[in-house]
Amino acid sequence: MMRKLYTIVIIALSLTSCEKVLFEDDLESTNPRDNFEYLWNECNEKYAYFELKNIDWELVKSEYSAKIYDGMTQDSLFNVLGAMLTELRDDHTNLISNFNISTFGVNYLGQDNFDWRIIEDHYLSQDYYISGPFRHNFLDNKEIGYIRFPSFPGTVDATNLNFVLNRYKDTKGLILDLRENGGGAVSDIFDILNRFVEQKTLVNYSRIKTGTGHNDFSDAKPVYVSPYNGIRYKNKVIVLVDRGTYSAGSFFSLSTKALPNMILMGDTTGGGLGLPNGGQLPNGWTYRFSITQALTLDKKPDYENGVPPDIQVLFDWSDLTKDEILERAITELQ
Structure with a gap:
């Protein structure tokens, strides 16, 4: 999805200031374990759908940290980190290097x-x-x-x-x-x-991740559609x-x-109802994942699936x- 999608929506919800809160300056390092820990922690504190998808992120850490070792190639490190991100089962989640991009493939x-x-x-x-x-x-x-x-x-x-x-x-x-x-x-x-539409209509709600806990979100904000003044x-x-x-x-x-x-x-x-944002790993690779939830009219996030x-x-x-x-x-x- 193009950058314009999540940029416009976050601006529309007046939540752009959260980006500075959520993403700190990166510390340069090529050490495989430094990069693994950084990415895992970023997801742990900021990903929006752990509870809905019933993801045990601590278990994921245990499984994938065992695959990290000193001296591993860039390709091997990318494959481990990319595979860890696919555990989120979310096509708004990617790891991006100059030689590969990780994806989940929800259409399959x-x-x-x-x-x-x-x-x-x-x-x-x-x-x-x-x-x-x-x-x-x-x-x-x-x-x-x-x-x-x-x-x-x-x-x-x-x-x-x-x-x-x-x-x-x-x-x-x-x-x-x-x-x-x-x-x-x-x-x-x-x-x-x-x-x-013939009148202003509430179509859904939206909320953004605001804290480090898996369920730390802003209040749900209403999203409306208003009739066009024309055809x-x-x-x-x-x-x-x-x-x-x-x-x-x-x-x-x-x-x-x-x-x-x-x-x-x-x-x-x-x-794909969570809007993505992300940052840069210590080794320079970039990543993104969903930091918001679109909610139904009864304020449930279930349609992310x-x-x-x-x-x-x-x-x-x-x-x-x-x-x-x-x-x-x-x-x-x-």
Whole structure:
């Protein structure tokens, strides 16, 4: 996920001062154990989801510290530290060197549920529109609008949204396809959602890690979506998601739970509702992990493990002429 996502959100929550509190100046050292202890302690004091994920971080320390030894190569040290971070089961957690980047791979927790070529060949004509980050066209004899949104690039604006929504203003409903959308700029979330509400709406809460204890958080702060002063869409919207829908995609999916005209369909998202921040190890490698929690309307952090769909539908890979998830969405809107 791009740096812009967590920067904008933390600013929006007026929590930027916490970065100075959470991340101290680094002490230069190439000693493997110094770097191991530094990274483990940083996570221990600042990672946001130990309790929800039932992670015994002390046990992790015992297991991985046994793999640290004097004289180990940089590659070996990276592999140990990177593997330790994957124990957090969080794709907002990375170790970054000039020769490798550690990742978890949350999208592999579920099957693939999207193939753009199938949609192009069997649902959209070849003259579909590309408006900024949106690919779109009519379906079902122009009764339904289909909008593919593959990432949150930070380029959603009034011009492209006005064109898209004006084009489909007379449809029965819209299908907004966020499958395999790995995230991006949080500003896009609100720029899109404010086109589908008629009044200021509470969509979730957010809190940030403020102390060294695993459960030391700020008070939960409300997050709202307010209606756009211009073209808005009032009919039903089906939002398609899967395990590859992550980070900003999951924030968007969480928000749909508060909006009665939106239905979430497909598979559980990949999660990624904790915004990342990080720092530098004594040897110069950098790291990041989640330091905030996005909470449901009843102030629970449970959807970090994935936002469940309102209607679950999976792809059948034995028939490559049909997208079962898209077909179900069309049926829902007819």
